Amino acid sequence: MSTSFDYRSVAQDVLSIEMRGLQQLAQYFNDDFHNACDMVLNNQGKVVVMGMGKSGHIGKKIAATLASTGTSAFFVHPGEASHGDLGMIESGDIVLAISNSGESSEILALYPVLKRRHIRIISMTGKPESNMAKLADVHLQITVPEEACPLDLAPTSSTTATLVMGDAFAVALMKARGFTAEDFALSHPGGALGRKLLLKLSDIMHSGDALPTVNQDALIRDALLEVSQKGLGMTAVVDKDMTLLGIFTDGDLRRLLDQRIDVHTTPISQVMTKNPTVATPNLLAVEGLNIMQEKSINGLMLCQDGKLVGALNMHDLLKAGVM
Structure with missing residues (x-):
């Protein structure tokens, strides 16, 4: 049933708000970003990505992007980690912990164990004064001026900023490694790119x-x-x-x-x-x-x-x- 509601105007507002959030993100490609990239590039272990809720969904994508661009990475659910999956994290790994508020109780509960095992932590939050940010070895800031959700409840602009920060992180590491299209194809042998770059x-x-x-x-x-x-x-x-x-x-x-x-x-x-x-x-x-x-x-x-x-x-x- 057709209505007179102006859907397109709302969509344009969402786009404008999220674009403003991304424009602000540029200032966070700073020394902390450089140090986080250096930490991963010079490390022999894996990157273990964690996040709850929407941050978890974004975290899975970031882990997948890292893995397909030359950085060994996988996602671990924080709730499952405290019930046995923490054993998947080994000495030498680096944890990338994601939370817009920086106060995810499920992730903070893991910090003492990770610290005791000398596993370094990179946090990605929108609150530099949060516990997750202050207790991490390196903090990547993803603060946005406002959420696109008019109720300021559903994470929208913040998850977009998180995704872009993750992409920037992965691509920066990819270029620093000299990762090539042929390398990419080796991890995508079943895809169209793999066929193009591996088939003789x-x-x-x-x-x-x-x-x-x-x-x-x-x-x-x-x-x-x-x-x-x-x-x-x-x-x-x-x-x-x-x-x-x-x-x-x-x-x-x-x-x-x-x-x-x-x-x-x-x-x-x-x-x-x-x-x-x-x-x-x-x-x-x-x-x-x-x-x-x-x-x-x-x-x-x-x-x-x-x-x-x-x-x-x-x-x-x-x-x-x-x-």
């Missing part, structure tokens, strides 16, 4: 009996049969040692038909494309895609030590999830 042309190329080839003495009709049977829309022209001499594609066929060349009597060597674009099988699939796009070609021959070893086309890359 050798993993998807056609080889052996599936590789379309004809010798240099073959007729055009023989090449057409090979193109049809192997289904790549092309065939390589090779000598007896599998040295690539040229390539013939279905596009070449269309051009030949306009020239009225007799496919039953003309050798393929007279109409093939010499010196075609090639790649090596150990090239990343995404790099092979870039070559094909730059050259405006739909197929690619793969050579190793001067010999033809494989072939693939755009459909193979699409099927593999590279594009």
